[in-house]
Amino acid sequence: MxxxxxxxxxxxxxxxxxxxxxxxxxxxxxxxxxxxxxxxxxxxxxxxxxxxxxxxxxxxxxxxxxxxxxxxxxxxxxxxxxxxxxxxxxxxxxxxxxxxxxxxxxxxxxxxxxxxxxxxxxxxxxxxxxxxxxxxxxxxEAPAAPVVPRPSDSAVGLESTFNKVWSAFERKHVGIIGLYGVGGVGKTRLLTEINNKIGVSSGGFDVVIWVVVSKGFYIGKVQDDIAKRIGLFNGNWSDKAPEEKAIDIYGVLREKKFVLLLDDIWERVDLSKVGIPVPNQENDSQLIFTTRSKEVCGQMRAHEKIQVQCLPEEEAWELFEEHVGKDVFDSHPNIRGLAQEVAKECGGLPLALITIGRAMACKNTPEEWKYTIEVLKKSANFVFPNMGEEVYPLLKFSYDSLPNDMVRSCLLYCSLFPEDFEIAKKSLIDLWIGEGFLAEHDTVSQARNQGHYIIGSLLHACLLEDVDDWYIKMHDVIRDMSLWIACSCEAEKWKFFVQAGYHLTQMPEGGRWKGMQRMSLMKNKIENLTEAPNCPDLQTLFLDNNGQLKVIHNDFFQFMCGLKVLSLRGSLGITELPVGIAKLVSLEYLDLSSTNIRELPIELKALRKLKCLNLSCIFLRITIPRGLISSFLKLRILRMISSYPFDVAAEESNECLLEELQCLNHLNALTLSITSAFALDRYLNAERLHNYTEEIGLQMWKDSKQLNILSLANIESLNSLVVGQCESLEEVKMEWAVEGRMIKAQSHIQTSVIATQHCFQSLHIVFIYTCSKLRDITWLVLAPNLRDVSVAGCNEMEEIISEVKLSQVAGLVGTLTPFVSLKYLNLEELPKLKGIYRNALPFPCIKKIDVRHCPKLRRLPLNSNSAKTNTISIAGNEKWWKELQWEDESTRNAFLPCFIAT
Known part of the structure; x- marks a missing residue:
């Protein structure tokens, strides 16, 4: 049981x-x-x-x-x-x-x-x-190379000082070297030469770190720059306190043999608070810094203090002669002797020699040179605090030599930006238009041409510096001179108040606003604007890049009736505007780009003088009341690229916006994003807008697998095209509309002539990103003046220009050679990309090709005749570079020095 x-x-x-x-x-x-x-x-x-x-x-x-x-x-x-x-x-x-x-x-x-x-x-x-x-x-940041070579200008006259510094650098007991001297004497150029010499020497250093400190520095910026070079700038780095960052930096650097180059120190930098082990004979590391004060060398306990002095007469003349140019001296037998007198008046200051030398490079008569000598002799008698006896008067000579007050105003305006700030040329010219600096023009395009001409003049005068095709910056000495003019020398005329990059947490006291005409509080940490400052004379207010700014009190603008320019660009904490902004009845320029503003108040209708409105890069959908845009009857510039003012499905709203835009008789420059094929059709029917559309973003499409790119071909002003986050987009077609019918390129014999002469002549920039089904962008051959092409995050992209598709549209493209004007090509995260173009290309203008994470790209369209007329750099992973296939060994050898590991 x-x-x-x-x-x-x-x-x-x-x-x-x-x-x-x-x-x-x-x-x-x-x-x-x-x-x-x-x-x-x-x-x-x-x-x-x-x-x-x-x-x-x-x-x-x-x-x-x-x-x-x-x-x-x-x-x-x-x-x-x-x-x-x-x-x-x-x-x-x-x-x-x-x-x-x-x-x-x-x-x-x-x-x-x-x-x-x-x-x-x-x-x-x-x-x-x-x-x-x-x-x-x-x-x-990519793993850092031990030394990053830096571009260097002429080092004429610095040879003996360089040898002195290098000799000290090679002595092991000298751990800290201080280079001091007046502004513009060549300290940064000297430090650059040291950096580059370390790169080719056999010192065995693990890492060389370059940090620009500048006036009003704060410890976090120095720590961040160091962290980027040694691989710490990731994860939760930004959330750490300075003390924690110092511990992390110290933990890395104490195990390394390093060189730290600190440029432009104005006060003592506490190495222990930054996290830098004191360089000495035991750790075999070194620190070299530049400063304008010998006292700072003592405060930094420099083992070697080396003064960078003005150049002796012979070397000063050699530098001056180089920048004036031989053709000027050959134009009249008396000019050389007069030029030597001018060079003497520069007192051996390299910056003055270069600046005035370039200013005189087109002066071909003895009379012009005699006048220059007279002016310099008068100016040299003045003494200005903290800047030596001759620096500002010498630099001011170049300022005074500018053709007119308008150009001088444009130069001084650049000093409103923070030190070492890279200024976008397009934004700067928009500001000049808003300020009324540029002469009245019928079109924004004409005004912009004048703006570029002025920028070119200032660059040639060595009063601004080129960063690249799109950005400029101001040498800190020139900026100091400009602020001296705007704040002191001619205060009654300019009345500048600039505390940009000062890390302020509160707005300046109300009394400091009184009488000011232009104020720049850019790049600070101001949290709220509650007080209503009494400043009826204020014309310009920069509040850009105040990331902590969240509250603007309703009465803040109450006593700013004369304000013409207001910029809040990049102040991400702002989600709404006070209705009190309606008090700014004189406002002509309003920049709200890269903020998080959710809705524009209808009270903005009071801004009847508004000429420029920038709503770009507001990624959260922003509500714009109906009838608001059309109320800006004087609006000339409207920027809305990468902003989405209406819901994609709200077809009526899209049509309403287009109708409002067409009502603006003075609108002359437009950028916008189009978020569906339906919206594109509506835009294409609004033909009046085509005359001044400069930039189009075809972004976040979900309703179409195809795009006929030739539908945009007649937009003659189109300068920039962005195609991004179009998940459904599989193909970009090239079909020409003839009498209401779509004609395929190869079947219409005349389209070749039409396309060659009229297609995309003004298109300079193309950015394609996150179009996961797109396989090629062959249509780029129709844009002969492209300067910058970037393609990123397109998982199915196999070719940039498809040989098969190119043969299919042979009747359209004719004998066009792609990329004849291209300067920059950037390819990123294209896992299936195998080719750029079938043949080698001449690339007469190319400056840089940047390839990242394109493992199947084994050949670049280069041969020994490519890029012969200019210097090119090719950036990419070392493994990718080693596996590249070349036409022959001579081509490989020709481009070997161009490679930059990333």
Whole structure:
């Protein structure tokens, strides 16, 4: 009996377990519909997370950061999972049809059970993967080379000082070297030569770190710059306190043999607070810094203090002669002797020699040189505090020599920006237009041409410096001189108040606003603007890049009735404008770009003089009341690129905006983003807007697989085109409309002439990003004047210009050679890219090719005749570079010095 009872218990257990198993399987089927719906929603969330990550990558790419391997791996897994789940969901409706008995049974039980399990597992996996994609940081600085070579101007006259510094540098007991001297004497040039010499010497240093300190520095900026060079600037670095950062920096540098180069110190830098081990004979590391004060050398406990002195007469003449040019001396026999007198008046100051030398480079008569000598002799008698006896008067000579007050105003205006700030030429010219500096023109294009002419004049006069094609900056000595003029020398005329980059947390006291005409509080940490300063004379107010600024009190603008220019660019904490902004009845320029403003108040209608409105890069959707834009009857410039003022589905709103834009009779420059094929059609029908559209963004498309690029061909003013986050876009076609019919390029013999003469002649910049299904962008051959092309995050991109597609549109492109004007080519995160163009290209203008994470790109369209007329750099991963295939060994050798490891 005992045996029987034992068997009975075993059977019950077996039956119970079988029932649990069956019930568990039934649960899968019962929840199938619910799980499918949840899976759909989870997949959408995963796609959104992927798009957010890709958008961050695109932004970081612009800043030349390297995407983290963890992020690239997550994106790869996300793409695979999205593809697999999309495939799985296709079978969902069929499996649902098989369900019966209240969705708890199936006509094909085994199939439904397996499918239900896959759905349940995929739901868990998608949620898990989405959670792992919440990256605070997606990119970091590329591993630093020991030394980063820096561009160097002529070092004429600095040879003896350089040798003295290098000799001290090679002595092991000298750990800290201080270079001091007056502004403009060549300290930075000397430090640059030291940096570059270390790069080619055999000193065995692990890392050379260059940091520009500048006046009013704060410890966090120095720590951040060091962290970027030694690989610490990632993760939660920005959230750490200075004390924590110092510990991290010290932990890395104490294990390294380093050289720290600090440029432009104005006060003691406490090395321990930064986290820098004191350089000495034991750790074999060194510190070299530049300063304008010998006292600072003592405060920094420099083992060697070396004065960088003005040049002796012979070397000063050599430098001056170099910048004036031989042709001027040959133009009249008396000029050389007069020029030597001018060089003497410069007192051997290199900056003055260069600045005045370039200013005199077109003076071909003795009378002009005699006048110059007279002016310099008068100016040299003045003494100005803290800047030596001759610096500002000498530099002011170049300022006084500018052609008119308008150009001088434009120069002084640049001193409103922070020290070492890179100023966008386009934004600067917009500001000049808003200020009324530029002469009245019928079109913004004409005004902009004048602006570029003025920038060119200031560059040639050595009063501004070129950064690249789009940015300029001001030498700190020239900026000091400009502020001296604007704040002291001619205070009654200019009345500048500049505390840009001072890390203020509160606005200046109300009394300091009184009588001021232009105020710059850029790049601070001001949290709120509550006091209403009494400043009826104020014309310009810069509040850019105050990231902590959240509150602007309703009465803040109450006593600024004369304000013409207001800029809040980059102040991300701002989400709304006070209705009190309606008090600014004289406002002509308003920049709200790169803020988080959610809605424009209808009270802005009071700004009837507004000429320029910048709403670019407001990524959160911004509400613009109907009738607001059309109320700005004097509006000339409207920028809305990468901003989305209306919901994509709100077709009526889009049409309303286009109608309002067409009502603006003075509108002359427009940039905007178009978020659907439907909206593009509406825009194309608004032909009046085509005359002044400068930049178009085709972004966030979800309703079209194709784009006919020739629909944009007649927009003659189109300068820049952005195509991004168009997940459905598979093909960019080239079809010409003739009498209402679409004619394929190869079938219409005349289209070649039409395209060659009229297509995209003004298009200079193209940026393609996150178009995951796009395979090529062959249409670029129709843009003969392209200067900058960037392609990023396009997973299916196989070719930039497809040979097959090119043959299909032979009748359209004719004999066009691509990229004859191209200067910059940037290719990033293109995993399937195999080619750029079928043949080698001449690239007569190319400056840089930057390739990142394009593992299948094995050949560049270069041969030994490419880029012969200019210097080119090719940036990329070392492994990729080593695996590149070249036409022949001579081509490889020709481009070997051009490579920059990233």
């Amino acid at each position: 005992g045996s029987v009872f034992s068997i009975s218990l075993s059977c019950d257990t077996i039956i119970s377990r079988c029932w649990d198993c069956v019930a568990g399987q039934v649960i899968y089927a019962c929840h199938l519909q619910e799980n499918l719906a949840d899976l759909n929603a989870a997949l959408d969330e995963l796609k959104e997370r992927r798009n957010d990550v890709l958008r961050k990558i695109v932004i970081d790419t612009k800043q030349k950061l390297r995407t983290l391997d963890e992020v690239r791996g997550w994106l790869s897994r996300a793409e695979t999972m999205i593809h697999e789940v999309d495939e799985l969901l296709i079978d969902g409706p069929e499996e649902i049809k098989n369900l019966c008995l209240g969705a708890c049974c199936s006509k094909n039980y085994k199939s439904t059970l397996n499918f239900s399990k896959r759905v349940a597992k995929s739901l868990r996996d998608v949620k898990d993967l989405k959670g792992k994609g919440a990256f605070e940081v997606v990119a970091t």
